[in-house]
Amino acid sequence: xxxxxxxxxxxxxEKKYVNEALDSTWISSKGKFINQFEENFAEFLGAKHAxxxxxxxxxxxxxLMALDIGVGDEVIVPTFxxxxxxxxxxxxxxxxxxxxxxxxxxxxCPKSIKEKITDKTKAILVVPLYGCPCxxxxxxxxxxxxxxxxxxxxxxxIGSTYQGEKLGTIGDIASFSFFxxxxxxxxxxxxxxxxxxxxxxxxxxLKGQGLSDCGREYWHDVVGYNYRMTNLCxxxxxxxxxxxxxxxxxxxxxxxxxxxxxxxxxxxxHKANSREKFHTYWMNSIVVKDKDTNSDLRAFLKKNGIDTxxxxxxxxxxxxxxxGEVFPVSEAxxxxxxxxxxxxxxxxxxxxxxxxxxxxxFND
Numbered sequence: 001x002x003x004x005x006x007x008x009x010x011x012x013x014e015k016k017y018v019n020e021a022l023d024s025t026w027i028s029s030k031g032k033f034i035n036q037f038e039e040n041f042a043e044f045l046g047a048k049h050a051x052x053x054x055x056x057x058x059x060x061x062x063x064l065m066a067l068d069i070g071v072g073d074e075v076i077v078p079t080f081x082x083x084x085x086x087x088x089x090x091x092x093x094x095x096x097x098x099x100x101x102x103x104x105x106x107x108x109c110p111k112s113i114k115e116k117i118t119d120k121t122k123a124i125l126v127v128p129l130y131g132c133p134c135x136x137x138x139x140x141x142x143x144x145x146x147x148x149x150x151x152x153x154x155x156x157x158i159g160s161t162y163q164g165e166k167l168g169t170i171g172d173i174a175s176f177s178f179f180x181x182x183x184x185x186x187x188x189x190x191x192x193x194x195x196x197x198x199x200x201x202x203x204x205x206l207k208g209q210g211l212s213d214c215g216r217e218y219w220h221d222v223v224g225y226n227y228r229m230t231n232l233c234x235x236x237x238x239x240x241x242x243x244x245x246x247x248x249x250x251x252x253x254x255x256x257x258x259x260x261x262x263x264x265x266x267x268x269x270h271k272a273n274s275r276e277k278f279h280t281y282w283m284n285s286i287v288v289k290d291k292d293t294n295s296d297l298r299a300f301l302k303k304n305g306i307d308t309x310x311x312x313x314x315x316x317x318x319x320x321x322x323x324g325e326v327f328p329v330s331e332a333x334x335x336x337x338x339x340x341x342x343x344x345x346x347x348x349x350x351x352x353x354x355x356x357x358x359x360x361x362f363n364d
Contacts, residue, residue, distance in 0.1 A: 002305030003354060005283075006181040007343040010236075012243045017235035024231075029208075031231030037238050041176075041191055044159075044241060045166045049200035051192045052229035052237075053207050056155045056177025059190035060088035060125075062227060063173045066192075066202040067149050069094050073122040075151075078108035079316040080330035081127040085153050086315045089125065097121070098316045100327040104273040106130070109329070110138040117142075123149040128157035128167055129312075130339075131183075131282035132272050136162040136170050143171075151175070154193075158183040159248045161278040168193045178233075183247055183282055184240035186233040248280050250344040255281040257348050258340065261355030262286065266362055270337075285311060286358075287337035294336045300361045306354055311337035 021033055034052055042050035053059050069075060071093035077085055079098040089096040099112040106129055113124055124143055126134045143150045150171030154160075158176060160167045168174035173196070178189035192203045205211065210224025229237075240247075255271075262269050270285040272278070288294050298308045314334050315321050341354060 001302075001307045003341040003346075003350065004307045004343070005309050005339055005341055007345060008180050008185045009243070009247055009344045010185075010240070012239045014236050014239040017239050018232055021231045021235040026231045028230055029228035031234070033231050033234035033238050034229060037186075037229075037234040037241065038191070040238065040241050042193065044244065045168050045193060047166075047169045047193045048195040049193065049197070051200055051203045051207065052234060053190045053192060053203075053227045054229055055188050056175060056179060056182075056190040057084040057088060058207075058225070058227045059175035059177065059192050060084060060151070060153055061091050061225075062192050062203045062206055063151050063175050064088055064092045064094070064123075065206055066173060066194075066199045067123060067151070069122050069149075072120065074118060074120040075123045075125050076113050076116050076121060077125040078127055078129070078330070079314045079327050080106065080108075080312060080334055081129060081153075081315060082155070082312050083315055083318070084155075085125060085127050086321065094122070095120075096315075096321065098321075098325060098327065101129075101330045101333070102135075102273070103329050103333075105132050105277075106270060106333055107132055107134040108139075110135050110142060113139065114142055117146055117148075121146065121148060123151055125151045125153060126171070127153045127155075128160055130270060130285055131157045131160050131280040132270065133157065133160050133162040133167055133277040133279065136167075137276075140170065149173075155179075155182065156282040157280060158282075159244065159278075160280045163276045169195065172196065173199050178237060178240075183251065183280065184237065184244050186229070186237040186240070189229050189233045189237060247344050251281050251342065252279075254342065254344070254346050254351060255279070255284055257351040258284050258355065261352055262358065265355070265359055267358065281342065283309075283339040284342045285337055285339050287311075287333055289336065291335040294338060297358065297361050298338055301354075301357060304357045306341065306357060308341075309339040310334075311339065
């Protein structure tokens with residue numbers, strides 16, 4: 001495949017720092033790079049605290065547990081998202097309640113959120129899909145009016161901002177992912193972020209097997225989990241974080257090239273719907289007029305060495321979550337769109353070629 005959807009960029013000090021971790025023999029869940037990565041990530045976001053963990057899914061799980069969300073509670077979540085956002089709600093015994101998204105920028109719709117609130121609702125879990133911020137001003141106002149917590153699942157939105165504030169610092173608590181296809185990667189890894197001392201204290205305890213802070217060794221006073229990041233992963237993260245600004249800038253440049261070359265083609269390019277949103281374009285995505293055209297275009301691009309991925313299927317249509325509800329906007333987008341190659345080493349000529357093939361398909 002000439003153009004995969006994603007290739008991580010590791011052209012900094014990743015090998016140097018990993019070798020340093022190896023030489024230190026601190027290769028598991030202790031070592032200098034863990035604290036360094038947490039501190040540097042919190043500083044990058046402008047957050048008070050960041051706690052590393054083993055992946056993005058457990059970061060959501062930890063966030064939910066820290067907020068004491070459990071059996072009998074409901075959490076409103078977009079149906080147009082990756083499955084991890086929803087599965088973690090079930091992990092704590094709560095019920096996911098689905099909301100539709102906006103047609104303009106594909107993010108969870110505040111009006112739909114408002115319609116789903118009941119006396120069992122305890123939190124809103126927002127997902128800035130593909131790096132585009134949600135309407136956080138409206139969502140936070142709804143949360144305050146109804147005494148709800150807000151969890152930001154920022155797995156796809158490292159560096160994105162709303163009204164100048166980095167995502168992950170606006171709600172009560174946030175989760176991040178550093179999987180291999182994310183803007184910065186540790187291979188596998190995650191982070192929980194909050195400005196609340198108590199929430200991060202809970203997260204740190206839960207991810208470390210529920211170890212008591214009484215000072216007694218190997219004494220655990222709550223059921224915890226082994227959700228810790230390794231020093232080796234954190235070493236990669238420290239190196240990646242040194243390049244995060246340049247990676248973000250390149251990804252935004254790639255998005256502008258896509259916009260330029262797709263301008264006269266019958267596709268809709270995913271973009272933010274207001275100037276108060278800074279979209280970092282984890283993925284560059286398009287929708288076409290219908291799902292049949294979408295499938296045919298993907299097949300054509302594959303024949304020409306261009307890999308794509310479908311947009312996320314709506315979670316409410318999956319067997320374990322299907323309750324017969326209909327979400328017309330989310331379903332239409334999900335079935336007729338795709339992610340295009342979005343890795344940061346792409347150049348303008350690459351994007352021109354990819355878009356020329358899209359144009360060739362529609363002109364045949």
